[in-house]
Amino acid sequence: MTSTATTDDLGLRDRNNRERRDALIAAAYALFAERGFAASSMDDIAARAGLSRRTAFRYFASKDDLVFPEQAARQAQFEALLVPREGESAFETVRRACLALGRHYQDDRERQLAQFRVIQSEPWLVGRELAIDRALEAAIEHAFMAAERETPRARRRARVRASAITGALRATVREWLEGGASTDLVRLGRETFAELEAGFAG
Amino acid sequence: MTSTATTDDLGLRDRNNRERRDALIAAAYALFAERGFAASSMDDIAARAGLSRRTAFRYFASKDDLVFPEQAARQAQFEALLVPREGESAFETVRRACLALGRHYQDDRERQLAQFRVIQSEPWLVGRELAIDRALEAAIEHAFMAAERETPRARRRARVRASAITGALRATVREWLEGGASTDLVRLGRETFAELEAGFAG
DNA sequence: AGCAAAATGGCACTCGGTGTCAAAAAGAAT
DNA sequence: ATTCTTTTTGACACCGAGTGCCATTTTGCT
Structure with missing residues (x-):
């Protein structure tokens, strides 16, 4: 050289x-x-x-x-964010990581919209996307479990929470994309987490 | 003739x-x-x-x-079961329908196991299965919404609940299948619903 | 410049999936 | 049973995704 x-x-x-x-x-x-x-x-x-x-x-x-070019990178990034910080509850860790991910989506607005359009056009791509979401869900579940002792009961609770969060966020992102991604996704995400925190029964 | x-x-x-x-x-x-x-x-x-x-x-x-030969039929059957009965809360309707579906899975034990093996072997089939679960989720969400007035808040709550239930049940069925489908799926399902009913925060 | 390793691209092949169309089977009518 | 109509069938040809193979080119290094 x-x-x-x-x-x-x-x-x-x-x-x-x-x-x-x-x-x-x-x-x-x-x-x-x-x-x-x-x-x-x-x-x-x-x-x-x-x-x-x-x-x-x-x-x-x-x-x-x-169609999902940065999937692996996003997943890795997300998992890195899921490392708990000092004085943070598991729920807070998850919220922080999810909102950070939301910020990335927002910065990638244009492609996210294009991706959304493509995915909607071919049913089995929806399946692929769900599989990706499922990987995020697994990471969240893992984050919840990291805070607790491994018992069947704890695992099930972690799973339910992870699934609920993923589901709610999927709905949130969908809402955002359907509206042309013109609103503030992070704010929407914060609201969703507030709802989740407020409680399930009611 | x-x-x-x-x-x-x-x-x-x-x-x-x-x-x-x-x-x-x-x-x-x-x-x-x-x-x-x-x-x-x-x-x-x-x-x-x-x-x-x-x-x-x-x-x-x-x-x-x-791989999913009876998918359409199952979905239709499930939706038929989701029609509320007299004096039943939405949650009860959903539970009843899900448990009935679980019973069908149990009666179809052999094929469910075979199907599980096939699906695990090819990643994108997992995506297809998730898409099917997603259709069930949508039906559940719809059942929850049927009981309420259409507001964004109500819809989000219905969505979170539907997603949580679907996620928890997916985990339950998975547990059942991984154990060789040798236990009582309906009982497992009942337990899962009890956990869900007991509450989310804790 | 020269050499080894890696990337490239062409070719041929397999397999999933579709359009077309003539032949065969099923049902109805006599 | 025979004829006529409507479906269903299966053969053929075709497209596109994905892969193994291998000769050629490009790159990194000395």
Whole structure:
């Protein structure tokens, strides 16, 4: 290496990797917007990104994965946020992590909307999304359990709470997206948590 | 028609329809058990059922549908059960319907176990199953809303409850299946509802 | 420049899913 | 039983997703 160290911490290879990945995502979403998910073949997507079909499949194992490109990263990020802080109850930890995630959604508004449209258009993508939500739910359950001793009763309670929270938040995000993502998602989330805190029976 | 009226309320055509449908399901599950879902092609399944590939696809629009053959019927049945009875609270209606559904699962023990194994083997089938659960959830939410006036607050509460119940029951069924479906699912369900009734905060 | 490792892309193949259409089976009518 | 109509069937051809294979190119390093 001579003196190419300007802003590149990551080599040319990694940079290209990222660029092509991004190109694929951009191409995919452009085509989805133009003609819909079903009518956009991997051939087209790859071509628009300037890659071969075969190579495109090396970046994304399936066409579906192209719809949820940052799923793994989001999940990891969320789990990192679920680490409890000093003097925080489990519920507070979960709320903080969820609201932070909500903030990210808000910052990613445009793509979230596009993603929402795509997902609504193909029923089985709804299933994929639910599976993703399910992973978040599992993480939340885990966070609740971290605070308690492992008993069947405690586990069930943690599960019910995690499921209720996930369900309520799913509804909240849906409301937000259906309204064009024009309101404040974090505020909506706060309200939802307030409702949950206020109680279930009534 | 001469005198073939023995037990046939439905004509030969419908009878054959049902037979072939059943043959396909049986063939599919036999092959899934033998070699797994992925390794069982529609060609094989159709052949074992004594049908052509093309015809098999007329009975089941996709290979996935073959995994959840009675989904539509179950959903309809469940919704029928969700009609409130005299002097019953919404919660009671929901519990009754869910427990009845649980009883059906129990009577269908063998297939439920097989289905569970297949679903666990292919991640995206989990998504499909979740989507099915989601339909049940929507029905439950609807049942809760039927008892109240339509306000955003009421809807959110109904949604949270429906989601919590669905989540808790999913966990319950999972527990049951993981234990080989050898225990009493209805009893487990009753316990889960008791927990839910007892309260959320604590 | 030169070399090893990794990424690329072309090819051929499998499998899920669909449109089309001629042949076969079912039901109705005589 | 025979004919006529309506469904159902199954063969064929086709598309797109996804994969294994391998020759070629690109990249990182010396």
